[in-house]
Amino acid sequence: MSTSTQVVELAVRVGDRLARRHPSASIGELKTLPGGHSGLTYSIGAGDVKYVVKAVPPGQRPVGRNDVLRQARVLAALAGTDVPVPGVVAVDEAQPAWFAMDFAAGEAVEPVLDEPELSADLARARMLEIAHVLRRLHATDIRTPGLDAPQPLDAAGELARWSRTLHAVPAELRPGGEELLKRLADDVPDNLPPVLLHGDFRLGNVLCVGERAAAVVDWEIWSVGDPRIDLGWFLLFADHHNFPQLGRAVPGLPTEAELLDAYGGGGPGLPDMDWFRALGRMKMAAIMGHNLRRHREGKHHDPDQERLPPTIAAMIRTALDILG
Incomplete structure (x- = not known):
């Protein structure tokens, strides 16, 4: 057919x-x-x-x-x-x-990466708003009838999964990658109780109307696991410096510390967040390296992928810096 x-x-x-x-x-x-x-x-x-x-x-x-x-x-x-x-x-x-x-009305715009540009005040308000949404998502009962939650992701398993992806990227496209993987593996934190995870939580996957979050979309890779997995990924998008040649400066965006405070409602911070911030950067480097490799091998022709090497290097470099 x-x-x-x-x-x-x-x-x-x-x-x-x-x-x-x-x-x-x-x-x-x-x-x-x-x-x-x-x-x-x-x-x-x-x-x-x-x-x-x-x-x-x-x-x-x-x-x-x-x-x-x-x-x-x-x-x-x-x-x-x-x-x-x-x-x-x-x-x-x-x-x-x-x-x-x-059909949910609204727009999903990643301030540092997407067109059209958002005003600085609106971008800031939306990022703080969805930090609260993420906390509410993580408070969802994973025993909800009909959810049929899979086995929880833990820090070690997430690291192993994405390490395989990064290892499949040619070494010249991931400078410092081996050192980063070793340092992550040497200090895997204990796991927090599993929660419902979106898997790609960021403003680009939340439809907003004004400052209000109207609908979280793109649930292709949802799972359950340590809440810091979602958080480490979300925080990546607070700073355009993480995306050389790709990102744009948006004055006044919340810092990672401000987003964590908004997520926590002013309560005590989550332990070992630096490890998960570094993990998020490693995952982004692995994804971009995979996409660039596929382009160069002719499996998915997209010349725009040639803009990625500086960002891949920046992700690995800043992850190492975060780990001290």
Whole structure:
């Protein structure tokens, strides 16, 4: 069966389900939403109501980032909590699987990396706002019915996983990488009780309306584990100096210390955060190095990847500095 035929069949399945939900409304066409990096993402209208549909790509297995049913599961578990997420309105487990959720209004802009630029005051307010959202996410009961949480991630396991990714990057693209991995491995901290993790928590994955966080999106790699895994990643995006040749200066953004204070509500700080800040930088270096390697090997042509070497080096260098 051709890809185009499968997409047509998907449109029929989605349309039939939404027609039952809106029996007197006209159902629109599936329209591809740009910017997604996993599965297929569409918008569709039912009368005046708009939905987002995520589906397994034709011919691919529903695993990893393409496991859209897993994404639907965490969104359903968070419905009605203090964590803003789009509501799930339909789930179809027949292959290729898909689910539909409410279309959430707002914009997701990473201040130091994305266009359009945000005003300094708005960017600061949004970063502090989502630090509170992250704390509420981490307070979610991982025993929530229907979540079916996986085995928790711990610090050692997270380090081992991303060490393999960094090791697959040619040594010349990761200067200081071996020293960083050794120093992280030599001082792995004890784990905190596991919480629900987003996996890629940052402003670029939170739709905001004004200063308010309207919906946390892009749940492809959610898991449960040590809360500092999410925090170490989130803090990366507070400073454009972490992204040479990629980032832009945004005056007045919260410092990492301010974001940690906002997350903690003024309470005692979390132990060993420097280790997790360094881990976050190592993970970013591994991801960028992987993408650059794939480009240079001709597996995914993207000349923009040639801008990454200074940032990869900066991530490793500053991680070493953080570890002292």
